[in-house]
Amino acid sequence: MTIGEYAMMLAGEKWLSQKANEIHAYNITTEPSVDTPFHMQVIKCKNYTHDTKYKLPVAPSPNLKDMGAIYLYPSTCFFEGTVLSEGRGTAMPFRIFGHPDLPKHLYRFTPRANAGAKTGKLFNQTCYGWRIDGQADELLASLQHKINLSYIIEAYTLFPDKEKFFLPNLFFDKLAGNNLLRKQISEGSTEDEIRDSWKPGLLTFMNIRKKYLLYPDFTISKP
Known part of the structure; x- marks a missing residue:
C-alpha cells in the first residue's frame, strides 16, 4: 500500500487512538478549517500503479x-534480532x-567499524555465513x-547453540510483530508450514x- 492508502485504512478501520478516531469521525462531517485539524486529503499520483517500481535517488x-539491499531488507532484517552479524561494518x-x-x-x-557503522555486532571477528x-x-x-x-531458517539450523541464537531482549519479536515466528523457527517449522499459518490473516487483511x-x-502471489 502507498502511505496515503495506508492512512485511509487506519482512519477508515478506526485503528487510531480513541481520541483520534473521534476527531476523525467529527471532521469528516465538517468543512476543513484551521480550527478543525486532522482533515485528511490524499492527492493521487498520475500514471502510478502498484506494479510501478520506484528507485530511491x-x-x-x-x-x-x-x-x-533495500529489496532484501524485509528478509534479512531479522538477523538484527539474532546474535549473527547482519553485515554492518562490511x-x-x-x-x-x-x-x-x-x-x-x-x-x-x-565486520569492522566504518562510516556507516561505528559499532556493531562481532566487529573485528572472523565470521562465516552468506553473501547475496x-x-x-x-x-x-x-x-x-x-x-x-x-x-x-538455514542460519538457525546450522547454528550450534540454539538457545543463544535469538537476542535475549527478543528484538526479533518486535521485527516479526509477535513471538510466533520465533517459536515456529525454534520448533523446526518449515518455510511452507510458516507461510500456511499466515494465510488466514493475510486473506482478512487483503479483503x-x-x-x-x-x-x-x-497480481498477488500466493503467501
Missing part, C-alpha cells in the same frame, strides 16, 4: 546502500550475514513479492486493504 540509510550490509560459530566452509567476512550477490532487479524477481524465510486502494493493484 538517495540511500535511506548508510547501511542500505543500494536497491538490492561493504554489503543486509546482503552479508553470519557468525564465528557457523561452519567454516561458508562465506568468510570480518545480484543486481537489484534480479533479486526482486527472485523474491516474488515475498519475504524469504530460508535465510533465517480490508482492497477497500482503500487508490491505484490499480498488482
Whole structure:
C-alpha cells in the first residue's frame, strides 16, 4: 500500500487512538478549517500503479546502500534480532550475514567499524555465513513479492547453540510483530508450514486493504 492508502485504512478501520478516531469521525462531517485539524486529503499520483517500481535517488540509510539491499531488507532484517552479524561494518550490509560459530566452509567476512557503522555486532571477528550477490532487479524477481524465510531458517539450523541464537531482549519479536515466528523457527517449522499459518490473516487483511486502494493493484502471489 502507498502511505496515503495506508492512512485511509487506519482512519477508515478506526485503528487510531480513541481520541483520534473521534476527531476523525467529527471532521469528516465538517468543512476543513484551521480550527478543525486532522482533515485528511490524499492527492493521487498520475500514471502510478502498484506494479510501478520506484528507485530511491538517495540511500535511506548508510547501511542500505543500494536497491538490492533495500529489496532484501524485509528478509534479512531479522538477523538484527539474532546474535549473527547482519553485515554492518562490511561493504554489503543486509546482503552479508553470519557468525564465528557457523561452519567454516561458508562465506568468510570480518565486520569492522566504518562510516556507516561505528559499532556493531562481532566487529573485528572472523565470521562465516552468506553473501547475496545480484543486481537489484534480479533479486526482486527472485523474491516474488515475498519475504524469504530460508535465510533465517538455514542460519538457525546450522547454528550450534540454539538457545543463544535469538537476542535475549527478543528484538526479533518486535521485527516479526509477535513471538510466533520465533517459536515456529525454534520448533523446526518449515518455510511452507510458516507461510500456511499466515494465510488466514493475510486473506482478512487483503479483503480490508482492497477497500482503500487508490491505484490499480498488482497480481498477488500466493503467501
